[in-house]
Amino acid sequence: MRRTGALAGKSCDLSVYEEGTLKVGIIGLGVGEAHIPGYAKHPDCSLIALCDRDSDRLKAVAERHPETRLYNHAEDLLSDSEIGIVSIASYDENHFEQVCRAISAGKHVFVEKPLCQSAEEMAEIRRLLSANPSIRLSSNLSLRSYPRFTALRSAIADGEFGELYFLEGDYNYGRLSKLLDGWRGKQSFYSIVLGGGVHIVDLLMWLADDRIVEVSAVGNAICSADSGFGNKDMVVAILNFESGIVGKLAVNFGCVMPHFHRVSVYGTEATFENRPDAGLRYTSREPSAVPARIEMPYPGVEKHGLIPSFVASILGGETTLVDEKAVFDCMAVCFGIEQAVTEARIVKIEYDY
Ligand SMILES: NC(=O)c1ccc[n+]([C@@H]2O[C@H](COP(=O)([O-])OP(=O)(O)OC[C@H]3O[C@@H](n4cnc5c(N)ncnc54)[C@H](O)[C@@H]3O)[C@@H](O)[C@H]2O)c1
Numbered sequence: 001m002r003r004t005g006a007l008a009g010k011s012c013d014l015s016v017y018e019e020g021t022l023k024v025g026i027i028g029l030g031v032g033e034a035h036i037p038g039y040a041k042h043p044d045c046s047l048i049a050l051c052d053r054d055s056d057r058l059k060a061v062a063e064r065h066p067e068t069r070l071y072n073h074a075e076d077l078l079s080d081s082e083i084g085i086v087s088i089a090s091y092d093e094n095h096f097e098q099v100c101r102a103i104s105a106g107k108h109v110f111v112e113k114p115l116c117q118s119a120e121e122m123a124e125i126r127r128l129l130s131a132n133p134s135i136r137l138s139s140n141l142s143l144r145s146y147p148r149f150t151a152l153r154s155a156i157a158d159g160e161f162g163e164l165y166f167l168e169g170d171y172n173y174g175r176l177s178k179l180l181d182g183w184r185g186k187q188s189f190y191s192i193v194l195g196g197g198v199h200i201v202d203l204l205m206w207l208a209d210d211r212i213v214e215v216s217a218v219g220n221a222i223c224s225a226d227s228g229f230g231n232k233d234m235v236v237a238i239l240n241f242e243s244g245i246v247g248k249l250a251v252n253f254g255c256v257m258p259h260f261h262r263v264s265v266y267g268t269e270a271t272f273e274n275r276p277d278a279g280l281r282y283t284s285r286e287p288s289a290v291p292a293r294i295e296m297p298y299p300g301v302e303k304h305g306l307i308p309s310f311v312a313s314i315l316g317g318e319t320t321l322v323d324e325k326a327v328f329d330c331m332a333v334c335f336g337i338e339q340a341v342t343e344a345r346i347v348k349i350e351y352d353y
Pocket residue numbers: 027028029030031032051052053054057072073074089090091092094112113114140141142183195303
């Protein structure tokens with residue numbers, strides 16, 4: 001008997017769940033291992049398979065998670081018909097092919113950002129999802145699970161900031177060596193906008209509940225000069241939102257400071273500024289006025305923070321924190337920013353879905 005669950009009005013195929021458990025496979029055991037506790041939180045979800053092309057890493061992770069099937073090749077895990085949901089945390093250039101194989105094999109997909117590396121690849125993923133409407137897809141746009149940003153979004157939605165007019169977000173990577181010495185710099189194409197800026201693009205659109213419709217952008221590669229890295233390590237984009245809000249995004253992989261999301265939200269009634277120790281909320285223009293401190297944790301969650309809501313959306317009919325549309329929307333903006341930098345022109349974002 002096939003079971004179905006409800007997701008935002010859509011019917012969801014749970015045939016892989018027939019034996020009472022949604023079975024999970026994970027590809028790529030760097031941040032992918034950090035996904036595991038997210039699945040463990042659901043009583044009807046269980047990890048059954050791990051995959052890494054690095055045998056030593058596979059063995060080390062398997063020791064912490066015994067009784068899992070082990071695969072060196074992603075294609076083998078994706079052909080395992082018992083697996084109903086797959087976490088894809090391989091290198092960026094592998095995501096597209098693995099996402100497509102997973103959807104075609106009838107598996108739900110939780111993919112690390114970025115979903116894929118071009119608008120053409122995204123169109124193919126959307127085509128496959130349309131042909132397999134019971135399959136759910138989400139991506140690890142993890143800033144949505146940070147308590148401080150969740151509280152900020154609620155305050156904005158409650159009207160406490162008045163009308164928003166300017167949003168600013170800097171993705172200060174603070175780990176240049178990962179770009180220059182790790183896998184990122186060795187790929188034939190690595191985009192800091194797709195790999196890092198995507199988090200801020202998604203955060204700003206989610207906070208404002210608004211879409212970016214036009215972008216312009218400039219960039220440079222001063223911090224990685226002479227390293228052999230072939231793309232920008234610094235990009236600044238100007239953003240126009242549908243409602244008239246304007247924004248600025250900086251993706252700064254060379255910064256000499258620890259990793260940090262510098263986020264400012266300006267409304268007609270209040271201003272928010274993220275600081276490492278607390279968020280500050282200004283409600284007065286008086287120099288003597290002391291801003292309120294928003295002590296909610298930042299980050300305050302692990303890398304699996306979005307997974308429970310995704311699993312619940314498949315098994316329990318609840319709404320996931322990051323649905324397919326959110327993933328496609330922020331990727332479309334990121335492709336537009338890449339294009340704006342490369343072609344030195346203003347790019348309109350096409351949301352043709
Ligand atoms: N959401 C986040 O905050 C966040 C944080 C870090 C990384 N990531 C993303 O996660 C992905 C992995 O990054 P990482 O930092 O974990 O890298 P990592 O190097 O620490 O780990 C990646 C692992 O995946 C394995 N791997 C890569 N390609 C594979 C393939 N095709 N088949 C099987 N195994 C494969 C590697 O051998 C390695 O063990 C990237 O896409 C990255 O953008 C997301």
